[in-house]
Amino acid sequence: MRQLLKRAVLTLAMAALLGGCATTTNKDPLEGFNRTVFAFNEGLDTVLIRPAAKGYETILPSMARTGVINFFGNVADVFIAVNNLLQGKPADAVGDAARFIFNSTFGIFGIFDVASEMGLEKHEEDFGQTFGRWGVGPGAYVVVPVFGPRDVRDTVGLVVDLTVDPVGNVGHVPTRNTLTALRMASDRAALLPADKIIEEAALDKYSYLRDAYLQRRRNLVYDGRPPREPDTD
């Protein structure tokens, strides 16, 4: 199943690469395809993912939800360290490794984020950002089934992320499935307050999310200090 998913995502990335080149005038050459997948994802969200997230939010009190976020955040720190190293940021990588060690021990398997309280800042890195740092341009905007907004570069990054994902590599299948579902519910629940705000703010939800995604990725590649795009006057 996972192999199939990864292969599908990779094929999608190849198709996007061949099928559409983003130019400065058109950042969304695959718009027709993307809108279709977006509609599918919205449907999936309405029917399956959002109700699961709401149920999760109802069952688990706030402190427990923080614990879950911290647990998966801790797991993620391992490859955040790897990505920081690959991007030539050894100091940050050492910080991430230290976070992982402290949180796994004093933080009891990562449930308590003691490292942040010690002043070790949490970073956000993935393989898409690493490729960006290496100079790979984002390529066309792609909406990936289930996973949602990406660009071509980040779709390839997603495949790598999925391959190395520690949760995905857990041998015992029922445990792996439970952890995956838990992480998905936790991530989605954290975004529930944003739903209402996007409802209010967006003229067209598809293009609003697309523009937000492209901006945010640019921001992440530059670690919060992107060069400001020229304002037309």
Place this chain on the structure above:
Amino acid sequence: MKRLFAMLAGLLVTAGAVAQEIAPDTLVRNVSNDVLEIVRKDKDIQSGNTRKAVELADAKVLPHFNFAHMTKLAVGKDWRQANPAQQKILIDEFRSLLVRTYSKALTEYRNQTIDFKPLKMQPADTDVIVRTLVNQPGSKPVQIDYNLEKTDQGWKVYDIIVGGISLVTNYRGSFAQEISAGGIDGLIATLRTKNKSGDVPVAQKQ
């Protein structure tokens, strides 16, 4: 007598100048803390009373925004295609949209706290970025930055950047789409419809 008068005049001028010269980071800090204090105590707003949230936004927050500049930036190169009447309508409608969105965000308040990052600016600067970090229990912290410019009426916000996403740049995409579909009037119509729909009352125009 004359000297006393001159001294008093001098004091008044200085006081007036000081009142205008609130530093941008102090401004952001004061307004943010003010608003959070009020929302923290107001159970009505927290349970979704958007009318009260809009009143709060109107009173405390909006006076510090330069909506004309924000609208001009969001509309982008097509701003010159609009005549002054259309421009005024665009500013009003965009302002309503932003107020309603902001007020909706206020009703989602769940015990957030804010870290204000130190501001590095030169005395002669007229365009600064004030950076803050909003901590939310049960969620990851969110970076919120404010672009402020110096005007005759003090520092005014002309863009907000949430998690790396600039409000103005994001709307630029949406607005460009509406304009290529239906021109400036098409954009105005869409904004009007959007502002009339939903459960948030349109802000009082000043």
